Amino acid sequence: MNLYLSIKKILFKTPARTIFTIYFMFALVAGFILWLPISQKDGVSISYIDALFISISALASAGLSPIPLYDTFNLFGGIVTLLIIQIGGLGIVLLVASYWVISGKKIGLRERSIIAAEQNQFTVKGIIRLISNALIAILVIQIIYLVVMTFYLYVKQPFDLTFGGAFFHAAFLAASSFANAGFEMFPTLSSFVVFQEKGMYFPQYASMVLIFFGGVGFWPLAEITLYFKSIFKKKRYKISYISKLLMFLHLLILVITIMIYTGLEFNNTLRFMSMPEAITDVLFMSTSVRSAGFTNTSNLAWSESTKLFMSVLMFIGAAPNSSGGGVRMTTIILLFSTLLSYGRHKKQVKVFKKAIKEAAVKRALIVFSMGILLVFVSTFLVSIAEPSKKIMDVAFEVSSAFGTVGLTLNFTSTISNFTKVILMINMFVGRIGILTLLEVLDNKKTANVVTYAEIDMMVG
Amino acid sequence: MNLYLSIKKILFKTPARTIFTIYFMFALVAGFILWLPISQKDGVSISYIDALFISISALASAGLSPIPLYDTFNLFGGIVTLLIIQIGGLGIVLLVASYWVISGKKIGLRERSIIAAEQNQFTVKGIIRLISNALIAILVIQIIYLVVMTFYLYVKQPFDLTFGGAFFHAAFLAASSFANAGFEMFPTLSSFVVFQEKGMYFPQYASMVLIFFGGVGFWPLAEITLYFKSIFKKKRYKISYISKLLMFLHLLILVITIMIYTGLEFNNTLRFMSMPEAITDVLFMSTSVRSAGFTNTSNLAWSESTKLFMSVLMFIGAAPNSSGGGVRMTTIILLFSTLLSYGRHKKQVKVFKKAIKEAAVKRALIVFSMGILLVFVSTFLVSIAEPSKKIMDVAFEVSSAFGTVGLTLNFTSTISNFTKVILMINMFVGRIGILTLLEVLDNKKTANVVTYAEIDMMVG
Numbered sequence: 001m002n003l004y005l006s007i008k009k010i011l012f013k014t015p016a017r018t019i020f021t022i023y024f025m026f027a028l029v030a031g032f033i034l035w036l037p038i039s040q041k042d043g044v045s046i047s048y049i050d051a052l053f054i055s056i057s058a059l060a061s062a063g064l065s066p067i068p069l070y071d072t073f074n075l076f077g078g079i080v081t082l083l084i085i086q087i088g089g090l091g092i093v094l095l096v097a098s099y100w101v102i103s104g105k106k107i108g109l110r111e112r113s114i115i116a117a118e119q120n121q122f123t124v125k126g127i128i129r130l131i132s133n134a135l136i137a138i139l140v141i142q143i144i145y146l147v148v149m150t151f152y153l154y155v156k157q158p159f160d161l162t163f164g165g166a167f168f169h170a171a172f173l174a175a176s177s178f179a180n181a182g183f184e185m186f187p188t189l190s191s192f193v194v195f196q197e198k199g200m201y202f203p204q205y206a207s208m209v210l211i212f213f214g215g216v217g218f219w220p221l222a223e224i225t226l227y228f229k230s231i232f233k234k235k236r237y238k239i240s241y242i243s244k245l246l247m248f249l250h251l252l253i254l255v256i257t258i259m260i261y262t263g264l265e266f267n268n269t270l271r272f273m274s275m276p277e278a279i280t281d282v283l284f285m286s287t288s289v290r291s292a293g294f295t296n297t298s299n300l301a302w303s304e305s306t307k308l309f310m311s312v313l314m315f316i317g318a319a320p321n322s323s324g325g326g327v328r329m330t331t332i333i334l335l336f337s338t339l340l341s342y343g344r345h346k347k348q349v350k351v352f353k354k355a356i357k358e359a360a361v362k363r364a365l366i367v368f369s370m371g372i373l374l375v376f377v378s379t380f381l382v383s384i385a386e387p388s389k390k391i392m393d394v395a396f397e398v399s400s401a402f403g404t405v406g407l408t409l410n411f412t413s414t415i416s417n418f419t420k421v422i423l424m425i426n427m428f429v430g431r432i433g434i435l436t437l438l439e440v441l442d443n444k445k446t447a448n449v450v451t452y453a454e455i456d457m458m459v460g
Numbered sequence: 461m462n463l464y465l466s467i468k469k470i471l472f473k474t475p476a477r478t479i480f481t482i483y484f485m486f487a488l489v490a491g492f493i494l495w496l497p498i499s500q501k502d503g504v505s506i507s508y509i510d511a512l513f514i515s516i517s518a519l520a521s522a523g524l525s526p527i528p529l530y531d532t533f534n535l536f537g538g539i540v541t542l543l544i545i546q547i548g549g550l551g552i553v554l555l556v557a558s559y560w561v562i563s564g565k566k567i568g569l570r571e572r573s574i575i576a577a578e579q580n581q582f583t584v585k586g587i588i589r590l591i592s593n594a595l596i597a598i599l600v601i602q603i604i605y606l607v608v609m610t611f612y613l614y615v616k617q618p619f620d621l622t623f624g625g626a627f628f629h630a631a632f633l634a635a636s637s638f639a640n641a642g643f644e645m646f647p648t649l650s651s652f653v654v655f656q657e658k659g660m661y662f663p664q665y666a667s668m669v670l671i672f673f674g675g676v677g678f679w680p681l682a683e684i685t686l687y688f689k690s691i692f693k694k695k696r697y698k699i700s701y702i703s704k705l706l707m708f709l710h711l712l713i714l715v716i717t718i719m720i721y722t723g724l725e726f727n728n729t730l731r732f733m734s735m736p737e738a739i740t741d742v743l744f745m746s747t748s749v750r751s752a753g754f755t756n757t758s759n760l761a762w763s764e765s766t767k768l769f770m771s772v773l774m775f776i777g778a779a780p781n782s783s784g785g786g787v788r789m790t791t792i793i794l795l796f797s798t799l800l801s802y803g804r805h806k807k808q809v810k811v812f813k814k815a816i817k818e819a820a821v822k823r824a825l826i827v828f829s830m831g832i833l834l835v836f837v838s839t840f841l842v843s844i845a846e847p848s849k850k851i852m853d854v855a856f857e858v859s860s861a862f863g864t865v866g867l868t869l870n871f872t873s874t875i876s877n878f879t880k881v882i883l884m885i886n887m888f889v890g891r892i893g894i895l896t897l898l899e900v901l902d903n904k905k906t907a908n909v910v911t912y913a914e915i916d917m918m919v920g
């Protein structure tokens with residue numbers, strides 16, 4: 001009993017540790033359920049490490065998988081996977097919090113600080129308002145998609161489905177698109193390839209909308225809800241700087257990606273496509289690469305430069321507080337602003353006319369550096385374990401895991417258990433975030449205030 | 461006249477700009493001399509871009525070259541190259557300063573701040589003492605090497621040289637080893653390969669000593685001189701924390717490199733060597749990869765993992781104030797300390813029991829991030845320009861340029877002019893340092909003191 005208490009104390013001492021522990025335990029249990037025979041089709045048997053891999057991948061909205069889901073899981077296993085994706089997409093803590101909101105349970109300061117830590121907010125103020133309004137937006141968007149796609153799949157019949165089957169697959173795509181998970185349960189590994197081949201472009205554009213809103217994060221989603229509410233009430237609502245910034249950055253990176261991707265593949269993969277096919281491919285892949293990881297054509301034919309470019313985008317990832325991974329795009333914009341302002345001896349770093357706190361700048365630099373270290377060390381270790389693979393393909397797969405994107409170069413289906421573990425670590429860290437990881441080491445609740453005389457040091 | 465004055469004002473406004481301008485102009489002029497027919501053998505003609513490439517490569521102590529030096533340059537051209545290497549190794553500004561010291565010219569505050577900026581010191585105090593004592597160490601070490609190697613080459617005759625020829629080549633190797641330049645003027649591209657093949661190991665070990673002291677930086681060199689002087693005077697001299705740290709870090713990274721390199725190549729290149737050959741290879745390559753860039757066996761047979769590992773080492777580079785490039789090893793130790801202390805909510809970053817100033821920590825993070833960006837963008841651009849090359853080989857070559865190392869995978873001899881320009885930029889930035897580059901943008905001498913209200917921002 002004392003042992004139980006002291007373990008509990010170690011595992012839940014700080015908000016960061018609580019988040020780490022909850023995610024980790026959830027992944028273990030969900031992996032166990034997927035591993036049980038009741039989740040699998042007759043005659044199929046998978047190892048626990050593969051089940052755990054899929055569990056972490058679904059929880060992290062990554063979408064990488066060492067085995068094809070459709071051939072492995074029965075309906076029960078499919079529903080379990082779908083639930084893990086939804087829970088991972090919303091964030092476990094967010095889900096617990098919404099339960100509190102719905103059940104009317106009073107949320108104490110400790111609970112608030114855990115939610116604040118997971119949602120990476122600076123204050124706990126307004127978190128509850130954020131959650132409930134974001135949930136409304138999530139629900140509305142997903143239900144519209146679900147209804148439309150169910151009928152689309154049933155009428156157009158790209159996969160010969162019953163109405164129930166169409167509903168299940170539409171639900172799966174809704175969860176997977178919004179959570180930027182990239183998982184699919186179609187017989188073929190990528191349903192968007194089938195759509196593309198049959199000249200069906202609607203599902204791509206519909207999913208792009210969900211991917212965008214899923215990747216932009218809870219804060220803008222909540223504010224969009226508040227904005228529409230205010231129109232309904234004929235009041236004025238001013239969307240905050242941070243929400244505008246996130247949406248603007250998301251679109252800006254998307255536009256840059258579209259231009260560079262087009263340039264890189266113009267004389268390669270794109271030249272074999274018709275005009276609508278090529279446009280859909282560029283828009284869909286540019287939207288998908290930041291976090292979702294769906295694919296509508298084969299990425300194996302990409303040039304080496306495109307693979308490198310896509311790896312960088314996967315490393316950057318989506319917005320903070322979204323289901324996307326990576327170092328997050330705010331980290332990158334802060335990094336660029338810092339580098340430019342450093343040279344010019346500015347006292348403060350500014351992003352679009354707003355001065356940014358020194359502590360935030362430092363956090364961004366730390367997150368970027370730690371992300372680079374993690375991806376490099378992982379790539380190095382995997383390259384030793386998989387000597388037959390090219391480094392670029394290894395780096396691509398590791399970036400895909402860290403960015404919880406899930407794009408793959410036919411890689412994850414042929415790897416050793418050691419490589420699986422490395423990829424799992426990257427997906428897990430990509431999901432909980434680097435700052436949470438670094439804070440897990442901490443066993444104090446407050447900063448160490450003892451200071452020592454400081455020295456300077458020469459660098460670069 | 462007014463135009464001349466305003467150009468001069470722009471180019472020399474700040475210490476960083478002055479350094480940038482001096483290096484850049486020197487490279488242009490030295491490249492011009494190498495391009496002239498008087499520098500070249502009969503019947504040889506090279507383009508100005510190749511001459512400029514060699515000039516920048518020699519100035520930056522990089523050692524990359526698109527053409528074989530021995531087949532191109534006559535004795536005059538060889539001596540010019542040797543002089544560029546010596547000047548680059550010492551640092552142009554340091555050389556000007558030593559002229560001032562020798563000539564007894566009074567050094568004003570402006571001159572001091574330029575020297576301080578180039579030598580990357582925090583104060584101008586003690587710079588003069590540093591310079592004169594470092595010069596003594598440099599002179600003593602190089603003269604011993606020159607004498608010993610002249611006789612060694614003349615007696616052992618690995619290349620059939622006259623005594624004058626042996627002297628010239630020993631001088632070339634002395635300059636090239638100490639400056640960590642990696643250039644050679646032997647008929648074969650790598651003389652150490654010849655030594656190794658003939659079972660001659662002495663030159664490798666002799667050069668290792670020079671490479672080590674050249675890579676450890678001026679500060680420890682000066683202090684070692686002061687230490688020996690004090691023994692001579694029977695006084696006590698306490699070597700400073702920073703010098704000890706630099707020597708310790710240099711050795712520490714060397715030991716780690718030896719272990720990992722041995723592990724990576726044990727079943728690959730090393731298995732085909734005799735025991736003394738393998739030991740010499742491991743020690744020599746581990747010493748060489750951080751900055752010197754000499755090679756004693758073929759690196760083409762390295763595994764992909766080894767190439768990645770070596771690229772990382774080249775990116776890290778040697779000590780600040782040394783002729784090595786890269787982000788410098790102090791940046792890396794500060795980075796690791798910062799990452800570890802962040803998670804633990806420590807107020808200060810500590811390196812080996814000393815607390816480090818917040819500004820130094822920030823500089824380290826900026827240098828690391830900017831270095832990563834430079835190498836990634838360069839690799840991306842080169843991969844577009846050279847579609848037939850593998851990304852790993854491109855990244856290796858770019859890291860080699862940025863780290864001013866000069867190891868190559870038979871790459872630089874077959875590249876386009878665009879790629880040459882990219883590699884030149886990397887060598888140049890590697891030499892002058894990232895902080896100097898960032899400060900070149902600045903046109904104010906003091907920091908901007910106007911401050912704005914700050915906001916926080918979520919990252920990773």
Ligand SMILES: [K+]
Binds near residue numbers: 293405406
């Ligand atoms: K994904």
Ligand SMILES: [K+]
Binds near residue numbers: 642752864
């Ligand atoms: K070199």
